[in-house]
Amino acid sequence: MDTNAALLALRALGQEHRLEAFRRLVQAGQAGLTVGELRERLDIPPATLSAHLNTLRAAGLVRDRREGRTIHVSADYARMNALLGYLTENCCAGDACAPAPSRHATK
Numbered sequence: 001m002d003t004n005a006a007l008l009a010l011r012a013l014g015q016e017h018r019l020e021a022f023r024r025l026v027q028a029g030q031a032g033l034t035v036g037e038l039r040e041r042l043d044i045p046p047a048t049l050s051a052h053l054n055t056l057r058a059a060g061l062v063r064d065r066r067e068g069r070t071i072h073v074s075a076d077y078a079r080m081n082a083l084l085g086y087l088t089e090n091c092c093a094g095d096a097c098a099p100a101p102s103r104h105a106t107k
Protein backbone atom coordinates (compact mmCIF):
# COMPACT_ATOMS: atom_id res chain seq x y z
CA MET A 1 0.00 0.00 0.00
CA ASP A 2 1.31 3.44 -0.82
CA THR A 3 0.94 6.61 1.22
CA ASN A 4 -1.94 8.01 -0.85
CA ALA A 5 -3.97 4.81 -0.51
CA ALA A 6 -3.31 4.76 3.24
CA LEU A 7 -4.40 8.38 3.57
CA LEU A 8 -7.60 7.67 1.63
CA ALA A 9 -8.41 4.70 3.89
CA LEU A 10 -7.63 6.61 7.08
CA ARG A 11 -9.77 9.56 5.97
CA ALA A 12 -12.62 7.16 5.24
CA LEU A 13 -12.33 5.65 8.72
CA GLY A 14 -11.95 9.07 10.36
CA GLN A 15 -15.68 9.58 10.82
CA GLU A 16 -17.73 7.99 13.61
CA HIS A 17 -20.45 6.31 11.52
CA ARG A 18 -18.04 5.04 8.87
CA LEU A 19 -15.70 3.62 11.49
CA GLU A 20 -18.60 1.91 13.25
CA ALA A 21 -19.96 0.55 9.94
CA PHE A 22 -16.54 -0.83 9.03
CA ARG A 23 -16.10 -2.42 12.46
CA ARG A 24 -19.55 -4.05 12.20
CA LEU A 25 -18.64 -5.45 8.78
CA VAL A 26 -15.32 -6.78 10.07
CA GLN A 27 -17.18 -8.49 12.93
CA ALA A 28 -19.72 -9.96 10.50
CA GLY A 29 -17.05 -11.96 8.69
CA GLN A 30 -16.76 -12.82 5.01
CA ALA A 31 -20.53 -13.01 4.52
CA GLY A 32 -20.94 -9.39 5.57
CA LEU A 33 -24.37 -7.87 6.15
CA THR A 34 -27.16 -6.69 3.95
CA VAL A 35 -27.36 -2.93 3.64
CA GLY A 36 -30.66 -3.10 5.55
CA GLU A 37 -29.13 -5.08 8.41
CA LEU A 38 -26.22 -2.67 8.64
CA ARG A 39 -28.57 0.34 8.61
CA GLU A 40 -30.65 -1.15 11.43
CA ARG A 41 -27.58 -1.86 13.55
CA LEU A 42 -26.23 1.65 13.04
CA ASP A 43 -29.64 3.32 13.34
CA ILE A 44 -28.92 5.94 10.68
CA PRO A 45 -31.04 7.05 7.70
CA PRO A 46 -30.64 5.08 4.44
CA ALA A 47 -29.28 8.06 2.47
CA THR A 48 -26.68 8.72 5.16
CA LEU A 49 -25.56 5.09 5.17
CA SER A 50 -25.36 5.11 1.37
CA ALA A 51 -23.05 8.14 1.45
CA HIS A 52 -20.84 6.53 4.10
CA LEU A 53 -20.64 3.24 2.19
CA ASN A 54 -19.67 5.13 -0.96
CA THR A 55 -16.76 6.70 0.91
CA LEU A 56 -15.65 3.31 2.28
CA ARG A 57 -15.97 1.77 -1.22
CA ALA A 58 -13.88 4.55 -2.76
CA ALA A 59 -11.17 3.80 -0.20
CA GLY A 60 -11.34 0.10 -1.09
CA LEU A 61 -12.33 -0.90 2.44
CA VAL A 62 -15.69 -2.48 1.59
CA ARG A 63 -17.17 -4.29 -1.35
CA ASP A 64 -20.64 -5.41 -2.15
CA ARG A 65 -22.43 -8.11 -4.05
CA ARG A 66 -25.97 -8.20 -5.29
CA GLU A 67 -28.28 -11.16 -4.73
CA GLY A 68 -31.52 -10.35 -6.49
CA ARG A 69 -32.76 -7.13 -4.93
CA THR A 70 -30.54 -7.45 -1.88
CA ILE A 71 -27.07 -5.92 -1.58
CA HIS A 72 -24.61 -7.55 0.80
CA VAL A 73 -21.70 -5.43 2.01
CA SER A 74 -18.52 -6.89 3.45
CA ALA A 75 -15.16 -5.64 4.65
CA ASP A 76 -12.26 -6.05 2.26
CA TYR A 77 -9.90 -7.91 4.59
CA ALA A 78 -6.97 -7.79 2.15
CA ARG A 79 -7.19 -4.00 2.02
CA MET A 80 -7.60 -3.80 5.80
CA ASN A 81 -4.54 -5.98 6.30
CA ALA A 82 -2.57 -3.92 3.79
CA LEU A 83 -3.42 -0.79 5.78
CA LEU A 84 -2.39 -2.45 9.03
CA GLY A 85 0.83 -3.63 7.39
CA TYR A 86 1.55 -0.13 6.13
CA LEU A 87 0.96 1.35 9.60
CA THR A 88 3.13 -1.21 11.37
CA GLU A 89 5.92 -1.50 8.80
CA ASN A 90 9.25 -1.32 10.62
CA CYS A 91 7.39 -1.14 13.92
CA CYS A 92 9.36 -0.59 17.11
CA ALA A 93 12.67 -0.14 15.25
CA GLY A 94 12.82 -3.86 14.60
CA ASP A 95 12.26 -4.89 18.23
CA ALA A 96 9.50 -7.34 19.09
CA CYS A 97 6.30 -5.49 19.94
CA ALA A 98 3.79 -6.66 22.48
CA PRO A 99 0.19 -6.33 21.30
CA ALA A 100 -1.78 -3.59 22.97
CA PRO A 101 -4.26 -4.87 25.55
CA SER A 102 -7.82 -5.13 24.31
CA ARG A 103 -10.18 -2.51 25.62
CA HIS A 104 -12.50 -5.41 26.41
CA ALA A 105 -9.92 -7.35 28.44
CA THR A 106 -10.98 -8.21 31.97
CA LYS A 107 -8.80 -7.26 34.89
